[in-house]
Amino acid sequence: MDENEEVISTREMTLHMGPQHPSTHGVLHLVLDMQGEKIVKASPDIGYLHRGTEKIAENLLFTQFVPYTDRMDYMCAMTNNLAYVQAVEKLLGLELTERGKYVRVIAAELSRMAGHLVAVGAWGLDLGAMTVLLYAFREREKILDLFEMLCGSRMTLNYLRIGGVRYDITEAFKKKCLDFVLDFPQRVDEYERLITNNRVWLKRNKGVGVITADDAISLGLTGPSLRASGVKWDIRRDEPYLVYDRFDFVTPTGENGDCFDRYMVRVREMRESAGIVEQALKGLPEGPVNVDMPEIVPPPKKDVYKDMEALIHHFKYVSHGFKVPKGEVYSSIESPKGELGYYIISDGSEKPFRVKIRAPSFVNLQSLSHLCRDAYLADVIAIVSSLDPVFGEVDK
Amino acid sequence: MVMPAGMDRSLVTKRVVEQFGEALLDAYTCKGETTLIVEKDSIVEVCRFLVGDVQFDFNFLTDIAGVDYYPRVPRFEVVYHLYSIAKKNRVRLKVNVGEGEKIPSVTPVWRGANWAEREVYDMFGILFGGHPDLRRIYMPEGWEDFPLRKDYPLRGYKDEYNPYGEERK
Numbered sequence A: 001m002d003e004n005e006e007v008i009s010t011r012e013m014t015l016h017m018g019p020q021h022p023s024t025h026g027v028l029h030l031v032l033d034m035q036g037e038k039i040v041k042a043s044p045d046i047g048y049l050h051r052g053t054e055k056i057a058e059n060l061l062f063t064q065f066v067p068y069t070d071r072m073d074y075m076c077a078m079t080n081n082l083a084y085v086q087a088v089e090k091l092l093g094l095e096l097t098e099r100g101k102y103v104r105v106i107a108a109e110l111s112r113m114a115g116h117l118v119a120v121g122a123w124g125l126d127l128g129a130m131t132v133l134l135y136a137f138r139e140r141e142k143i144l145d146l147f148e149m150l151c152g153s154r155m156t157l158n159y160l161r162i163g164g165v166r167y168d169i170t171e172a173f174k175k176k177c178l179d180f181v182l183d184f185p186q187r188v189d190e191y192e193r194l195i196t197n198n199r200v201w202l203k204r205n206k207g208v209g210v211i212t213a214d215d216a217i218s219l220g221l222t223g224p225s226l227r228a229s230g231v232k233w234d235i236r237r238d239e240p241y242l243v244y245d246r247f248d249f250v251t252p253t254g255e256n257g258d259c260f261d262r263y264m265v266r267v268r269e270m271r272e273s274a275g276i277v278e279q280a281l282k283g284l285p286e287g288p289v290n291v292d293m294p295e296i297v298p299p300p301k302k303d304v305y306k307d308m309e310a311l312i313h314h315f316k317y318v319s320h321g322f323k324v325p326k327g328e329v330y331s332s333i334e335s336p337k338g339e340l341g342y343y344i345i346s347d348g349s350e351k352p353f354r355v356k357i358r359a360p361s362f363v364n365l366q367s368l369s370h371l372c373r374d375a376y377l378a379d380v381i382a383i384v385s386s387l388d389p390v391f392g393e394v395d396k
Numbered sequence B: 001m002v003m004p005a006g007m008d009r010s011l012v013t014k015r016v017v018e019q020f021g022e023a024l025l026d027a028y029t030c031k032g033e034t035t036l037i038v039e040k041d042s043i044v045e046v047c048r049f050l051v052g053d054v055q056f057d058f059n060f061l062t063d064i065a066g067v068d069y070y071p072r073v074p075r076f077e078v079v080y081h082l083y084s085i086a087k088k089n090r091v092r093l094k095v096n097v098g099e100g101e102k103i104p105s106v107t108p109v110w111r112g113a114n115w116a117e118r119e120v121y122d123m124f125g126i127l128f129g130g131h132p133d134l135r136r137i138y139m140p141e142g143w144e145d146f147p148l149r150k151d152y153p154l155r156g157y158k159d160e161y162n163p164y165g166e167e168r169k
Helices: A053-058 A063-070 A077-092 A098-126 A130-151 A171-195 A199-205 A213-219 A259-282 A301-306 A308-319 A360-365 A368-372 A377-387 A391-395 B011-023 B040-052 B113-124
Strands: A013-017 A029-035 A038-045 A327-335 A338-346 A352-358 B024-030 B033-038 B060-068 B076-084 B089-097 B102-104 B127-129
Touching: A029 A377, A038 A368, A038 A377, A053 A063, A053 A352, A063 A077, A077 A098, A077 A327, A077 A338, A098 A130, A098 A171, A098 A259, A098 A327, A098 A377, A130 A171, A171 A259, A199 A259, A199 A377, A259 A377, A301 A308, A327 B033, A338 A360, A338 B060, A338 B076, A352 B060, A360 A377, A360 A391, A360 B113, A368 A377, B011 B024, B011 B033, B011 B040, B033 B040, B040 B076, B040 B089, B040 B102, B060 B113, B113 B127
Parallel strands: B033 B089, B102 B127
Antiparallel strands: A013 A029, A029 A038, A327 A338, A338 A352, B024 B033, B060 B076, B076 B089
């Protein structure tokens, strides 16, 4: 028989990728049914990091749950804090102070930049472009320094509290933050010079993991991944919370719904976020950052040491918490990954009756099997990175 | 059908009453959020209607949540949050489910309901009829209980891996 006529027969094989694989962004376990190099079916297997956050929430005071939200999407903790405290505030019917709203916008947008920097950096690393990770982490480090100035911690921040924020921002922070956001667009130019027109980057992302707008909506995709398919939906614009309606920003969208568009949307969003922080810093009003309700907002620590009333309030706040009126709310924000929503039911006590977290990474990850169909094994890495799942949030 | 006195007056409630009549058990608007309580067996038709209706266009399933009201009968509630990307509106649908009862799956309407329903099953043990792949999603395959039920202890049950858990009754 001639060599060229030899029949090459392949049979389907199953490959397990993860949960200890460096490119799965945590503990993703993918079961890949493959025909040669092509994926027939990709089934994500999750739950390795499940901590029962919703069960924990039911057994804590409303205030005590805020630090747990930091551990959901730990790459951008501020937005997690924001989604939760905003839902509780809606239940309480609280109206924040003007300054408090501006400070929250600044915190949330810095967090978005930090989150997208990891997304783009780790993505580059997964596809063999290590330099961009180092560049992205250089800027992320500066954002973490800013967070440290704000509240003393860098990753799990616990900065936003029900009724406001823990500390007011200082002049030194304002100056450093403004310097950073003015410089940031030039840094994004650097990342773009490294990869946006890089031939390898284009080959591995253009036309890979394509999803149409209809499929994306049916599968529940939100955030940059949905906008890359051309759906212009941004909760900051469509259902404005805080003071987002006062700022001038655009919502970038893609056309092709492939990995490259998801990358471009994130890059452009980082620039927009820098613009929002700049506007918020310049328009920052004077006044208190917290609402004036001692049962909901604990007094400043220095008052607790010298003022009897403050000490009593502080003690009551820590030991008893506060009652939240009976009812239910759903409140969502545009987190860096997509729609982050909290559905909270209160039975009128100090503890929530039920907290349901709509984690964007969890819902987005569901579309993985759709995106991977007929892709090559190497494309799976790019597709997982383009969805940017964070497993603290996927597994709850 | 004539709308019962005291029922919610929002537009979406009116349309659903017109279309489904008795299948809509109750409706109310609180804090700007409209909630419709729907008969268990007609949840898929109500969802289809809300998706297809040009006036509402609730094309996006945000989330499905289970709630345990133990010891109430029926015990569970399944809550659907719907959103319209075009009209920027939200609505909440609720279905009451007893222990061991099946409710129809909404996966034929939204493919994205797959994982959400699996999560509800995993945490509460609520069964979804017609679901293509109703397996546990977070807990290990051999797990026996449903952790988010109100009668499940916070620290779990005592076994060889969990010495701090509660004794099983």
